[in-house]
Amino acid sequence: MNYDYQLVVIGGGSGGLTVAAGAASFGTKVALIERKSELGGDCLHYGCMPSKALIQAAKEVHQADEVNPLSDQDYDRLFESSMERVATAVQDVQDHDSKERFLNLGIDLYEAEAQFLDEHRLKVGDEIVTAKRIVISTGSSPFVPPIDGIDTIEYLTNETIFSLRKRPKSLGVIGGGIIGLELAHAMSRLGVDVTVIEGGNQILANEDPEIAEIAGHLLSNELSILTKAPVQKVERNGDGAVIHYSKDGVDNHVEVEQVLVATGRKANIDGLNLEVAGIESSNGSISVDSHLRTTQRHIYAVGDCNGSMPFTHVAGMEGKVAVSNAVFGLSRKVSYERVPWVVYTSPEIYHLGLTEEEAKEQYGDSLLTFKTELEHNDRFMAEQNKAGLVKILTTSKGKIVGAHAIGEGAGEWMQEVGTVQALNKKFQSISNIIHPYPARNNVVSQTADLYWREKLFDSSINKALRWYVQTFR
Numbered sequence: 001m002n003y004d005y006q007l008v009v010i011g012g013g014s015g016g017l018t019v020a021a022g023a024a025s026f027g028t029k030v031a032l033i034e035r036k037s038e039l040g041g042d043c044l045h046y047g048c049m050p051s052k053a054l055i056q057a058a059k060e061v062h063q064a065d066e067v068n069p070l071s072d073q074d075y076d077r078l079f080e081s082s083m084e085r086v087a088t089a090v091q092d093v094q095d096h097d098s099k100e101r102f103l104n105l106g107i108d109l110y111e112a113e114a115q116f117l118d119e120h121r122l123k124v125g126d127e128i129v130t131a132k133r134i135v136i137s138t139g140s141s142p143f144v145p146p147i148d149g150i151d152t153i154e155y156l157t158n159e160t161i162f163s164l165r166k167r168p169k170s171l172g173v174i175g176g177g178i179i180g181l182e183l184a185h186a187m188s189r190l191g192v193d194v195t196v197i198e199g200g201n202q203i204l205a206n207e208d209p210e211i212a213e214i215a216g217h218l219l220s221n222e223l224s225i226l227t228k229a230p231v232q233k234v235e236r237n238g239d240g241a242v243i244h245y246s247k248d249g250v251d252n253h254v255e256v257e258q259v260l261v262a263t264g265r266k267a268n269i270d271g272l273n274l275e276v277a278g279i280e281s282s283n284g285s286i287s288v289d290s291h292l293r294t295t296q297r298h299i300y301a302v303g304d305c306n307g308s309m310p311f312t313h314v315a316g317m318e319g320k321v322a323v324s325n326a327v328f329g330l331s332r333k334v335s336y337e338r339v340p341w342v343v344y345t346s347p348e349i350y351h352l353g354l355t356e357e358e359a360k361e362q363y364g365d366s367l368l369t370f371k372t373e374l375e376h377n378d379r380f381m382a383e384q385n386k387a388g389l390v391k392i393l394t395t396s397k398g399k400i401v402g403a404h405a406i407g408e409g410a411g412e413w414m415q416e417v418g419t420v421q422a423l424n425k426k427f428q429s430i431s432n433i434i435h436p437y438p439a440r441n442n443v444v445s446q447t448a449d450l451y452w453r454e455k456l457f458d459s460s461i462n463k464a465l466r467w468y469v470q471t472f473r
């Protein structure tokens with residue numbers, strides 16, 4: 001059978017753009033279908049980019065306030081200009097991800113919603129497009145739980161919060177995950193009175209509990225955080241809202257001007273008509289095997305829509321694997337073991353691999369844990385940024401199984417551990433790398449030195465060496 005395209009990609013976000021550009025650069029005849037008028041997806045328009053722009057603007061406002069306390073009028077003005085700055089930043093990246101760039105790669109662009117008619121045919125607006133192979137990369141949207149009264153208020157999500165121009169006096173954030181905390185912290189630094197209400201036992205449920213506890217403690221200096229406080233009901237209150245939650249079995253409430261719902265994500269699969277193409281889903285996401293193939297061997301799914309790990313760098317990594325498999329017919333597998341992530345609160349949190357609890361369960365007594373508190377590092381002392389911790393988990397031979405840190409800039413300097421792990425080197429090898437003093441990554445080599453202290457200085461080898469030196473030298 002002849003097809004219109006060798007490859008059709010559905011969704012022009014982080015995953016879809018990687019696949020379309022990668023496949024086209026190897027001569028594949030590619031169509032990219034995106035329902036929105038611009039390419040870039042969630043990361044560019046409602047996610048990574050606007051949130052990081054906002055975090056930076058808010059950090060600068062916070063620093064200004066520390067030097068010279070800001071008035072209400074100052075905050076109103078700076079809130080508006082920070083939001084304008086976010087829009088400019090998004091536009092800058094948009095220009096880079098322009099349609100022209102993809103058209104110049106020889107890709108045909110369709111601006112329409114795609115829907116399967118069968119396993120090789122798609123309805124794209126008024127047209128029918130046929131494809132030999134298909135990659136689905138339709139991303140995810142905010143999941144809004146069925147909280148009583150939620151439809152009676154005008155709540156914000158990550159899709160609407162960046163459109164605010166007027167500073168709300170107060171904001172209730174339902175959900176203390178990454179989205180909730182990054183945005184809550186930025187908003188509080190822009191002069192908004194923020195309360196985060198998290199139903200679970202800890203904020204940042206996926207973080208190592210010790211790191212999450214430090215984060216909760218530090219963030220509480222700038223905003224209110226409630227844990228073990230599931231939100232049960234919301235009500236309209238004039239132009240604002242009342243959020244009802246229960247804490248320790250006692251019902252309580254908070255009155256706020258605006259509500260941000262940050263309670264997780266749901267894959268964008270509803271309108272795709274997956275059933276007619278024989279594509280199965282499970283727990284609301286498209287089911288894929290380790291080659292990213294769906295239940296139809298010629299159809300792949302990458303990024304947030306397959307429910308693996310909802311990060312841009314994962315969508316990109318999966319996109320590259322999908323290109324290898326769909327374009328070259330290889331059988332490359334995905335692995336999530338070495339995927340780091342960063343929470344861009346201030347200070348930042350770096351996460352790689354297993355938490356201490358998970359690692360203990362897997363490695364038992366053979367697990368080694370190396371920790372350095374930032375207050376024991378010269379640079380962090382010099383900068384008076386002493387709050388924070390580095391925690392590395394290794395096997396007895398030094399294989400890195402988990403790496404966690406909270407500290408100023410941790411997202412950058414901790415990646416050294418991720419790089420060493422990716423190169424299949426042992427943690428202690430960092431000890432032999434000369435770090436410029438006093439770069440912040442000295443705290444990583446300082447932590448690696450602890451491995452040698454444990455292995456050499458406190459061991460029987462050390463006793464033998466001491467005996468040798470004292471007896472013969």
Ligand SMILES: Cc1cc2nc3c(=O)[nH]c(=O)nc-3n(C[C@H](O)[C@H](O)[C@H](O)COP(=O)(O)OP(=O)(O)OC[C@H]3O[C@@H](n4cnc5c(N)ncnc54)[C@H](O)[C@@H]3O)c2cc1C
Pocket residue numbers: 010011012013014015016033034035036040041042043044046047048049051112113114115137138139140158179268271272302303304305309310311312313314315344
């Ligand atoms: C507030 C926030 C902050 C974030 N910050 C970070 C961060 O700092 N670092 C990080 O790694 N990740 C971050 N993420 C996560 C990141 O945005 C996502 O993991 C990433 O965008 C997923 O890429 P994707 O290609 O799977 O989906 P998307 O980028 O969402 O792209 C999917 C595209 O498919 C289109 N589409 C959907 N259905 C159809 C259809 N039927 N037909 C045609 N088109 C369709 C959509 O319009 C969309 O453009 C953040 C997310 C949020 C919400």
Ligand SMILES: NC(=O)c1ccc[n+]([C@@H]2O[C@H](COP(=O)([O-])OP(=O)(O)OC[C@H]3O[C@@H](n4cnc5c(N)ncnc54)[C@H](O)[C@@H]3O)[C@@H](O)[C@H]2O)c1
Pocket residue numbers: 145147174175176177178179180182197198199200204205229230231232262263264265309310311341342343344
């Ligand atoms: N820096 C980054 O890389 C970055 C930034 C933002 C988002 N992301 C990605 O987006 C994903 C989704 O983030 P998220 O924060 O929306 O989801 P999440 O699942 O991490 O957090 C949602 C939180 O909401 C809580 N919750 C749910 N219902 C509740 C209720 N009724 N009352 C109180 N609390 C309730 C949950 O217990 C949970 O802790 C992240 O896991 C991450 O992969 C990444």
